[in-house]
Amino acid sequence: MLTDRQLLILQVIIDDFIRYGQPVGSRTLAKKEKITFSSATIRNEMADLEELGYIEKTHISSGRVPSEKGYRYYVDHLLSPQRLTQEDMNKIKSIFAERIYELEKLVQKSAQILSDLTSYTSIVLGPAVKENKLKRLQIIPLNKETAVAIIVTDTGHVENRVITIPAAVNASDLEKMVNILNERLVGVPLIDLKDKIYKEVANVLRMHIYSYDSMLKTIGETLDIPQEEKMFFAGKTNMLSQPEFSDIQKIRSLMAMIEQEKDFYRLLRKHRQKGIQITIGRENQLSGMENCSLITATYSIGEEPLGTIAVLGPTRMEYSRVITILNRVASDLSTVLTDWYQND
Amino acid sequence: MLTDRQLLILQVIIDDFIRYGQPVGSRTLAKKEKITFSSATIRNEMADLEELGYIEKTHISSGRVPSEKGYRYYVDHLLSPQRLTQEDMNKIKSIFAERIYELEKLVQKSAQILSDLTSYTSIVLGPAVKENKLKRLQIIPLNKETAVAIIVTDTGHVENRVITIPAAVNASDLEKMVNILNERLVGVPLIDLKDKIYKEVANVLRMHIYSYDSMLKTIGETLDIPQEEKMFFAGKTNMLSQPEFSDIQKIRSLMAMIEQEKDFYRLLRKHRQKGIQITIGRENQLSGMENCSLITATYSIGEEPLGTIAVLGPTRMEYSRVITILNRVASDLSTVLTDWYQND
DNA sequence: GTTAGCACTCAGGTTGTTCGAGTGCTAAAT
DNA sequence: ATTTAGCACTCGAACAACCTGAGTGCTAAC
Numbered sequence: 001m002l003t004d005r006q007l008l009i010l011q012v013i014i015d016d017f018i019r020y021g022q023p024v025g026s027r028t029l030a031k032k033e034k035i036t037f038s039s040a041t042i043r044n045e046m047a048d049l050e051e052l053g054y055i056e057k058t059h060i061s062s063g064r065v066p067s068e069k070g071y072r073y074y075v076d077h078l079l080s081p082q083r084l085t086q087e088d089m090n091k092i093k094s095i096f097a098e099r100i101y102e103l104e105k106l107v108q109k110s111a112q113i114l115s116d117l118t119s120y121t122s123i124v125l126g127p128a129v130k131e132n133k134l135k136r137l138q139i140i141p142l143n144k145e146t147a148v149a150i151i152v153t154d155t156g157h158v159e160n161r162v163i164t165i166p167a168a169v170n171a172s173d174l175e176k177m178v179n180i181l182n183e184r185l186v187g188v189p190l191i192d193l194k195d196k197i198y199k200e201v202a203n204v205l206r207m208h209i210y211s212y213d214s215m216l217k218t219i220g221e222t223l224d225i226p227q228e229e230k231m232f233f234a235g236k237t238n239m240l241s242q243p244e245f246s247d248i249q250k251i252r253s254l255m256a257m258i259e260q261e262k263d264f265y266r267l268l269r270k271h272r273q274k275g276i277q278i279t280i281g282r283e284n285q286l287s288g289m290e291n292c293s294l295i296t297a298t299y300s301i302g303e304e305p306l307g308t309i310a311v312l313g314p315t316r317m318e319y320s321r322v323i324t325i326l327n328r329v330a331s332d333l334s335t336v337l338t339d340w341y342q343n344d
Numbered sequence: 345m346l347t348d349r350q351l352l353i354l355q356v357i358i359d360d361f362i363r364y365g366q367p368v369g370s371r372t373l374a375k376k377e378k379i380t381f382s383s384a385t386i387r388n389e390m391a392d393l394e395e396l397g398y399i400e401k402t403h404i405s406s407g408r409v410p411s412e413k414g415y416r417y418y419v420d421h422l423l424s425p426q427r428l429t430q431e432d433m434n435k436i437k438s439i440f441a442e443r444i445y446e447l448e449k450l451v452q453k454s455a456q457i458l459s460d461l462t463s464y465t466s467i468v469l470g471p472a473v474k475e476n477k478l479k480r481l482q483i484i485p486l487n488k489e490t491a492v493a494i495i496v497t498d499t500g501h502v503e504n505r506v507i508t509i510p511a512a513v514n515a516s517d518l519e520k521m522v523n524i525l526n527e528r529l530v531g532v533p534l535i536d537l538k539d540k541i542y543k544e545v546a547n548v549l550r551m552h553i554y555s556y557d558s559m560l561k562t563i564g565e566t567l568d569i570p571q572e573e574k575m576f577f578a579g580k581t582n583m584l585s586q587p588e589f590s591d592i593q594k595i596r597s598l599m600a601m602i603e604q605e606k607d608f609y610r611l612l613r614k615h616r617q618k619g620i621q622i623t624i625g626r627e628n629q630l631s632g633m634e635n636c637s638l639i640t641a642t643y644s645i646g647e648e649p650l651g652t653i654a655v656l657g658p659t660r661m662e663y664s665r666v667i668t669i670l671n672r673v674a675s676d677l678s679t680v681l682t683d684w685y686q687n688d
Numbered sequence: 689g690t691t692a693g694c695a696c697t698c699a700g701g702t703t704g705t706t707c708g709a710g711t712g713c714t715a716a717a718t
Numbered sequence: 719a720t721t722t723a724g725c726a727c728t729c730g731a732a733c734a735a736c737c738t739g740a741g742t743g744c745t746a747a748c
Contacts, residue, residue: 040721040722041721043710057711060710061711062710062729063710101490138494140482148502150494150496162446237596246592248592251584252584252585367740367741370741370742372740381690384691384692384693388743404698405696692746692748693746693747694743695744697742698740698741698742702737702738705734705735706734708729708731709730710730711726713725714723714725716721
């Protein structure tokens with residue numbers, strides 16, 4: 001177990017390093033207000049902290065730098081909570097004060113404000129469309145062979161897709177079918193649509209529709225809703241200004257990682273628990289993330305969790321500030337959404 | 345006027361520099377097959393070429409590098425046309441062989457293939473939605489206050505927006521109005537919709553609809569179609585691997601330029617003429633583009649130009665290869681689109 | 689007109705040196 | 719038993735000196 005003095009030193013080292021990005025030496029430390037003992041004492045303590053794995057040297061006679069274990073301890077035990085400046089508060093408020101009725105736009109704006117305020121990269125995982133409920137299905141013929149199928153959900157989200165209409169199907173059949181589907185399926189979550197069609201609606205369709213088979217196939221196409229939540233990025237290039245990424249190689253691997261959205265999506269999916277979640281450097285188990293930390297929070301409608309908002313920064317990021325901002329944005333976003341949807 | 349030998353030397357210098365990215369010296373040049381005279385002769389010719397502004401030295405005793413004027417002359421007069429490899433041809437074909445019915449997706453795929461094949465960044469300016477013709481307008485109420493307005497165009501494009509419904513408007517009025525609008529407005533280009541409504545449809549509406557005023561306002565909201573063509577990027581980070589951008593500063597200014605989409609959009613808009621257009625370095629008159637060239641082509645339906653596809657690379661890019669690819673993709677894309685739309 | 693030869697230039701790599709920030713250890717002070 | 723002062727030591731970064739190689743321009747001979 002660490003002594004109080006060791007904790008103090010660890011905290012001051014990390015705070016200083018986060019602030020200035022330079023290895024911290026005993027002399028620098030000794031000058032700090034909070035530190036009342038001499039540099040020699042500090043050196044002894046630092047030697048212990050290093051042995052325990054909380055800090056590292058970049059070379060044999062350099063100052064110390066936090067290790068991943070050090071950051072981990074720091075975020076778990078040493079974070080000093082921070083208050084937002086009035087200015088930041090206002091910025092956040094101003095976003096949510098606008099009456100934006102489209103979920104996607106709101107979510108995108110949230111990502112924007114997060115990256116603006118933090119100067120890191122932010123990612124927002126949109127709500128899963130598949131859990132929205134069907135409000136209306138519409139098929140609008142374009143010409144003899146093709147039509148646009150449109151699905152509107154209760155959240156106002158619109159999915160659309162161009163489909164081919166089998167030659168055997170005529171316009172009135174199409175219309176009839178759309179009517180039947182709407183009658184039976186409004187209110188059903190998109191993900192259950194297919195199932196429900198085969199189990200409950202197929203019978204009805206067979207009775208009323210002539211070319212039942214090809215029709216069902218067309219419907220199948222239509223209802224292939226994307227399963228995955230959309231990711232919205234903002235400030236992708238903010239990382240270019242971080243001094244730890246002055247090395248072009250690091251930037252390349254980081255960018256490659258971000259572009260490769262699949263892996264990153266999977267990583268985000270691991271952060272679904274409520275509250276703030278932090279993963280540091282290699283904890284992310286994703287190459288390209290060695291020098292990065294990811295902080296996430298969730299937003300929700302009422303008690304129903306909807307999605308994740310996240311900030312990606314260097315391991316040397318301002319954890320406490322980012323956490324405060326993230327909490328704030330998540331809660332404001334949740335409030336707006338809850339307010340909006342529960343007034344139905 | 346340049347002599348044949350000077351032209352040969354200029355061409356070989358640029359070809360070599362494009363290939364290896366290193367300043368080209370007289371000795372290197374003398375070793376080339378095509379060059380039958382000695383390095384001393386070459387030095388004399390190079391001195392002349394430099395005086396005329398076609399090539400430059402990076403420092404007093406370095407080899408030569410093409411100047412912007414040199415590149416300009418090269419692309420205007422010296423390009424040796426190139427054939428696509430079978431492999432590249434196949435890749436392009438495979439994209440357009442799939443039956444993709446959505447314009448946006450097709451366009452996005454085209455951007456993707458362009459950046460894949462060239463390893464540069466590619467940009468595609470989508471067709472202007474405003475020129476599409478209205479196929480159907482639909483308003484689907486979500487709850488008492490809000491509704492989704494959906495506009496489907498003859499190209500299968502779907503625009504949608506959440507609108508607020510004035511309290512004075514009731515459901516049957518809404519329906520009636522949508523019917524009237526559809527009757528009168530189908531086939532009208534989106535850009536003319538507003539005009540047409542005020543001039544021709546307003547009268548009819550006034551006769552049939554109770555809360556005429558607030559209704560017209562709602563309709564106005566609905567028809568605020570984005571005026572600008574969408575830009576689709578692909579391979580944004582490809583530039584990171586170009587040796588000329590090993591300098592972090594250059595990358596930053598380049599990325600900042602790309603992120604700042606407005607300016608870039610304006611630049612692209614200047615390239616609307618048919619055929620291949622090339623602007624080199626500072627010809628682009630956009631800071632961040634000093635070391636870049638932009639090559640564009642247009643795609644069309646029949647004779648009707650629709651949009652622009654572009655490749656953004658370093659000034660030292662493989663002009664001839666890019667031009668070949670761009671031509672190919674543009675023409676294939678045009679063929680598919682023409683085929684598709686003229687079968688209406 | 690072309691080329692060989694030569695003196696000259698400069699970027700970039702290597703080496704050596706110095707400086708300063710930092711360390712660990714020891715012995716004295718508290 | 720802690721804490722501190724002092725000292726020898728280490729290393730990176732910055733700088734200068736030097737060398738090399740690729741390249742040039744010019745001149746005189748072919």
